[in-house]
Amino acid sequence: MSDLNPILSGSAQSIAAYQEAIEQSTQAVVQWLKQPEMYQGKTVAELRERINLEFTSQGLGNQAAIERAVEYFLKDSLSVHHPQCVAHLHCPSLVISQAAEVLINATNQSMDSWDQSPSATIIEMKLIEWLRAQVGYPAGDAGVFTSGGTQSNLMGLMLARDAFFARQGHSVQQHGLTGNLSKIKVLCSENAHFSVQKNMALMGLGYQSVTLVKTDAFSRMDVNDLAQKLAEAKANGEQVMAIVATAGTTDAGAIDPLADIAALAAEQQIWVHVDAAWGGALLLSEKYRHFLNGLELADSVTLDFHKQFFQTISCGAFLLKDARHYQLMRYQAAYLNSDFDEEQGVPNLVSKSLQTTRRFDALKLWMGLEALGKKQYAEIIDNGVTLAQQVAQFVAEQPQLELVMQPQLASVLFRFRPEKGDTASVALLNQRIGDALLASGSANVGVTEADGVTCLKLTLLNPTVCLEDVKVLLASVVACGQQLQNA
Ligand SMILES: Cc1ncc(COP(=O)(O)O)c(C=O)c1O
Structure with a gap:
């Protein structure tokens, strides 16, 4: 050596x-x-x-x-902590999360079996129990930490699919997919995250399996259209294996009417998965927790801590209401989760996860909760939501800016409005403003679409950012817009 x-x-x-x-x-x-x-x-x-x-x-x-x-x-x-770095659901991280990373990385525990991560396994299980309690789920530890929202959504959809087939006496796990697959559908809103489509394709059902439900003026799922789409599916001989509701859409931060959706789904015994990757942060909120009413009715939930919980990437979780559904993805490997170990009561998390080797990301949230406490955590989460409301009011007062939608979580959708110009040229101008600001190194503003029309987006997660910082940023958006317009 x-x-x-x-x-x-x-x-x-x-x-x-x-x-x-x-x-x-x-x-x-x-x-x-x-x-x-x-x-x-x-x-x-x-x-x-x-x-x-x-x-x-x-x-x-x-x-x-x-x-x-x-x-x-x-x-x-990219300085994600910079006050003008507000394009995405990409948070600055807690100092304690950095300290946790040192411990996670140095110990290099792997979460697949207890003998590779003894104390870590217990900590993760206890944290899952705690998260379930926050959601309003029955006591238990069905759930697991994941790499993020995409993987958690995949777990929800996969278990929904397999529970759907199991009700018909068929095991997908043993025998694979069967029957007329083009008739199996998932319903989600037009503004649901694209991982629904990607995951359905991955699961062998294709993008065609996703039926989009219309949204209202605030980007929330329209339950009347949901009822209609359910009726149409029935009339077409289609079977709905799941409804995916979103608590915090990526752009508008819209929270679908969770309780109404769950009620419609219950009538037909349809699995409800709630993608609360962003909005799940409100579980800790003092002011806005009630936005999540009805979350407890979902069969499974996605939470993401590398968004408005300010943890370093990766850090997400999947929660499963009824632990019995975990049987649908059970696989026993003699070297990891043998009958012998299970009979002895040795816990193992590989049975709950799609991953085998897995990081101990749960420690970051655990230490974050302990370090900050309830009040401070609530404050930094609520800050973004309140700031977005203040920014929206300011934007609405600016003659050269147009507020596209009232904020619901911590994002503001708006446009630079030149004195003249058709929709296409205004769209192009806004796209170019976003690009020019990033190229100059001064700001990262999101460019997205609302109702098919290009707009700009501020995602105000950073609790150190105040209204004055955003005013500076908006002034540079206007200056840049004017410059590009005159060029
Ligand atoms: C609503 C929603 N769900 C899921 C995801 C995917 O999460 P991840 O990037 O952690 O896989 C995102 C990402 O922004 C999201 O906004």
Whole structure:
């Protein structure tokens, strides 16, 4: 073994190397955090040209590898904590989440079996029990941490599909899909996350299986249209395996009428999955918790902590109301979750997850909850929702801006409105404003569509951002719009 032992262990040499590497990295992060720019503004072509792997025969050593990562990755990273970085559901992270990452990474526990993650398994199970209680689910530990909303939605849809077939006496797990698959449908709103479509395709049912339900003026699922689509499905000989409701659509932050949807679904014994990837943050809110009324009626729920819970990526969870449905994805591997171990009461989380090897992301939320406490966590979540309302009011008062929709969570949809211009040219202008601001490195504003028309989006998750910061950003949107218009 060379002198330079690269493996983390208890040897004095390894510990010294670890401390040096971590110290060098944290020093670099501190410098990066102090960088005033949101982004240094390099183009795709420039970054492609600049960034190259140096995989040499002798290796560069830790110090040089870190220096190169600082130069080629860190300096040109997007400052997600910057007050003008508001394009996406992409949060700045809690300091305690960073500390948790140090522990998670150094211990490298794997959540698939108890003998690879003893204390971590218990912590994750207790956290799932706690999350279920917040949702209003019966006591239990059916649920698991996931890589995020896409995976949690996949779990909800997959179990819904398999429960649907199981009711007809067929095991998808054993025998695969059967019958006239073109007749099996999932209903979700026009504004549901695209992972519904992607997951249905992945599950062998295709995009064609997704029936879109109309939305109201606030992007929420229209329950009258849902009732109609259910009736039409029946009339066409189609079978609805699930309804996916959204609590916090990606752009408008709309929360579908959860209780009404659950009531309609119950009439026909249809599985309801609620994608609360964003809106689930309101579980901790003091002011807005009631927006989630009816969440407890869902058969399964997606939560995401790398959105408005301010955890580092990845950190999500899937909750399953009735633990018996986990049987539908049960697989026993002698080396991980044997009968013998289960009879002894040894817990294992591989049976609850699509993943085998899995990070201990639950620790971040656990430490976040402990460090911040209920009041502070509620404050930083509520801040974004309240700020969005203030920003919307300000936008509505600006002659050159147009508010597209009243905010519901922490996003504001709006447009730069030139004095003249048809819909297509206004759309293009707004797209170009978003691109120009990012290219300048000064701001990252979302560009999206509302009712098919291009608009700009501010996603105001960052609790350190105040109305004055947003006014500065809006002034640069207007200035940029005017400049582009006159060019
Ligand atoms: C409503 C909603 N659901 C699901 C997802 C997917 O989550 P993830 O990116 O964690 O997979 C997103 C992502 O923004 C989302 O907005």
